Amino acid sequence: MASWRESDEEKEAYTNWLKLGIGTCREDGSNGDIKRKGKVMDAEEKGQGKEAYTNWLKALGIGPCREYGSNEDRHGKGKVMNADDAAPKGLYSWLTLRAESCVEDGSRKDAERNGESSHCTVRVRRSCGEDGSNKAVYFMEESMFIDLIPEDVLNIIFCKLPLHTLLQIKSVCTSWKMIISSSL
Amino acid sequence: MEGKVILSSSDGQVFEVDMKVAMISQTLSNMLKDTEDTGSETAPIKLANVSSRIFNLIIEYGKYHVEAQKSDTSEPTADLKKRVRELVADDKDTLFQLMIAANFLHIQSLLDLSYQIVAEDIAACKDQQMIRQKYNIENDYSPEEEEEVLKLHNIFE
Numbered sequence: 001m002a003s004w005r006e007s008d009e010e011k012e013a014y015t016n017w018l019k020l021g022i023g024t025c026r027e028d029g030s031n032g033d034i035k036r037k038g039k040v041m042d043a044e045e046k047g048q049g050k051e052a053y054t055n056w057l058k059a060l061g062i063g064p065c066r067e068y069g070s071n072e073d074r075h076g077k078g079k080v081m082n083a084d085d086a087a088p089k090g091l092y093s094w095l096t097l098r099a100e101s102c103v104e105d106g107s108r109k110d111a112e113r114n115g116e117s118s119h120c121t122v123r124v125r126r127s128c129g130e131d132g133s134n135k136a137v138y139f140m141e142e143s144m145f146i147d148l149i150p151e152d153v154l155n156i157i158f159c160k161l162p163l164h165t166l167l168q169i170k171s172v173c174t175s176w177k178m179i180i181s182s183s184l
Numbered sequence: 185m186e187g188k189v190i191l192s193s194s195d196g197q198v199f200e201v202d203m204k205v206a207m208i209s210q211t212l213s214n215m216l217k218d219t220e221d222t223g224s225e226t227a228p229i230k231l232a233n234v235s236s237r238i239f240n241l242i243i244e245y246g247k248y249h250v251e252a253q254k255s256d257t258s259e260p261t262a263d264l265k266k267r268v269r270e271l272v273a274d275d276k277d278t279l280f281q282l283m284i285a286a287n288f289l290h291i292q293s294l295l296d297l298s299y300q301i302v303a304e305d306i307a308a309c310k311d312q313q314m315i316r317q318k319y320n321i322e323n324d325y326s327p328e329e330e331e332e333v334l335k336l337h338n339i340f341e
Binding site: 149153156157158160161162165167168169170171172173174175176177 | 280283299300302303306307311312315316321322323324325329330333334336
């Protein structure tokens with residue numbers, strides 16, 4: 001995370017993304033733990049870029065896990081990773097949490113609707129499966145198929161399609177359009 | 185390479201697989217070569233990312249693959265694709281898990297066939313609405329954007 005969000009444009013995009021993430025947490029009501037702590041923060045209020053990101057992780061109970069106590073009750077048998085152990089693990093911990101919150105209330109689509117990239121969603125779901133804890137969640141949804149295919153694999157699949165079909169499927173959704181446009 | 189290799193799925197089921205079938209996986213092939221080189225004991229190789237249900241399908245595919253290599257089938261790929269379609273039985277979840285497993289085991293031929301199957305399924309859809317329904321994709325275009333994209337599509341048609 002050394003060269004964190006260098007340009008203003010990236011910072012803005014990222015801050016928006018953070019806002020969306022927090023919004024979702026509030027909307028779906030699934031992060032009760034966080035609410036109880038009264039630590040739901042607004043990315044805009046708390047600054048941009050790395051600072052906002054750190055605050056947000058804290059708000060989600062990831063950064064200072066030890067301070068707030070374990071998340072084991074929330075994750076059950078899942079392997080809860082602590083951001084203090086290693087930075088990437090903290091992120092994965094968040095991703096796991098995020099994925100759960102998406103799924104719990106059945107509003108999995110919110111994550112995507114609210115602007116998270118499909119790539120992120122892929123990582124989120126993968127992290128669920130990796131620790132072996134949420135495989136049931138991982139495979140229980142009917143709609144997961146295309147969501148879970150990484151963009152590079154989708155690209156390979158699209159390359160096998162005739163041009164006519166490619167032009168047609170551009171209008172399926174914006175992420176498909178982006179993938180197709182970049183490969184044409 | 186002759187003989188059998190013992191593999192264990194993520195849920196602990198143990199499989200005795202023909203070496204030829206196992207060798208279609210690049211991952212297993214490398215593991216087996218390493219074991220051979222070091223002369224270490226042949227304990228079951230644990231495949232942490234593959235469930236027994238999916239591993240059964242992989243073994244079936246491996247058998248077809250070995251058969252296809254032996255036989256003089258005019259179109260081995262088409263035949264194999266048909267077999268894979270039979271294995272997944274039009275179940276998207278199974279196909280997806282098979283792709284994940286093929287990716288983990290580095291079975292390129294199975295990966296290619298899986299991609300091809302998805303591509304064909306997409307191409308078989310009449311319109312974008314059908315694709316959205318089939319794969320439960322949300323239309324995140326605004327009406328204006330969608331109109332614009334469709335207009336472009338119609339120009340090419």
